[in-house]
Amino acid sequence: MSTLLDRIRRPATTGDDRCWPCTVANGVVLSLAIGLLTITGRRVAAALVALGGAAAIGLRGYLVPYTPRFAPRLVAALSLPVDPFDHGDERGRGSLSDAGVAAAGAGNGDGTGSETGDRDESRPAETETEPPSGEAVVTALIEAGAVVPAGDDLVLDNSFRTEWRREMMRLRGCDLDELAAAADELTESSIDARVGRNWRGRASTVRLEGEGPAGRTASLREAVAVAELAAARALESRIDNPAVRIAAGQPLRSLLAECPLCDGDLTVTRSTCCGEVTPISSTPPAKLACPDCDVRLFTYD
Incomplete structure (x- = not known):
């Protein structure tokens, strides 16, 4: 059982790294599905969907497949006044040299x-x-x-x-x-x-x-x-x-070669995180990051 759960879990989108906007959005989708099944009289199916959906959101961080990929683009298209994915100045691009x-x-x-x-x-x-x-x-x-x-x-x-x-x-x-x-x-x-x-x-x-x-x-x-x-x-x-x-x-x-917060070794990666928008057909830029602290120190253009 533990092996199966380990295969289902997505540490990158759960725990301290959970994307709460994705969780809330998927919770709304799940609630709508449960409501629709209940209204149409399929209560057993509604209960099963509720249990399965809640487990998926709890273990994976989302229910709808590929949410971390399409949700950021959807939010970007809506031009919201705030960044619900909480990535700040593109996570690592903000600097003391900004704002004049x-x-x-x-x-x-x-x-x-x-x-x-x-x-x-x-x-x-x-x-x-x-x-x-x-x-x-x-x-x-x-x-x-x-x-x-x-x-x-x-x-x-x-x-x-x-x-x-x-x-x-x-x-x-x-x-x-x-x-x-x-x-x-x-x-x-x-x-x-x-x-x-x-x-x-x-x-x-x-x-x-x-x-x-x-x-x-x-x-x-x-x-x-x-x-x-x-x-x-x-x-x-x-x-x-x-x-x-x-x-x-x-x-x-x-x-930098070591993390300013933990002295751990920094690595150069092209991996993306939930909420990061990469144009279609484009390669994500290389980033200098600390895998232990999950922080980005620099993004190479």
């Missing part, structure tokens, strides 16, 4: 920032709001010795890897409120960092919101927040410009 955060402290262009709003009038105003380019960030990381060339690739310098890991260990014990407070201190006043909540009202992310019509929002999962906040802190002794330090977190995440 990368421009924090770049007012004078010398890495010191400006708390009073004063700026060098000889410089164009755009330099105060434009984040550093990807090329500028990579150049700064190389010049600072944080990353070093290895053939055609870049890898973390051993000393910086140690410093970054030390900062991650300090932050991994923080809850989301403390991580949001750390992000709020790191970013400029026009960026509001707070705890983001999912559709169930539970704390799930560090949410960044930029002010004004040009302000954007970003949601960072705990692992991403720990990695990027720790990177910004580890770079303080190497890079003066705070805008570059903040923007560096995202590319540095792609070079």
Whole structure:
């Protein structure tokens, strides 16, 4: 019996990983089927369907075959104001450098920032709001010795890897409120960092919101927040410009070898999760993930 149950169970869509919108949707379908059978006088069949359907939803997370595949596309087509699948910024794409955060402290262009709003009038105003380019960030990381060339690739310098890991260990014990407070201190006043909540009202992310019509929002999962906040802190002794330090977190995440939360080995995978939409005939992008924590650290485009 246990072998049969093990074959039926779907750990990826049950337990802590259960997709509740899928469960609720399948529960509604099951209720309609039971109601229809009951109305037509087939009560025995209704009872059997109820037992079988409840068991399927309990063990597999869904009753209707391929729900995890078609439900996300259906939700995407409906353009709902919230993401019922609770995947945030495509699970791993949210970054401190989003929502205009990368421009924090770049007012004078010398890495010191400006708390009073004063700026060098000889410089164009755009330099105060434009984040550093990807090329500028990579150049700064190389010049600072944080990353070093290895053939055609870049890898973390051993000393910086140690410093970054030390900062991650300090932050991994923080809850989301403390991580949001750390992000709020790191970013400029026009960026509001707070705890983001999912559709169930539970704390799930560090949410960044930029002010004004040009302000954007970003949601960072705990692992991403720990990695990027720790990177910004580890770079303080190497890079003066705070805008570059903040923007560096995202590319540095792609070079991680261990999980910021558990120190487990990270793997590169193309597997998808419930709620992720992949266009038809397209290959899912590669992701850097921790299989032990079930968290995604980076999505390679």
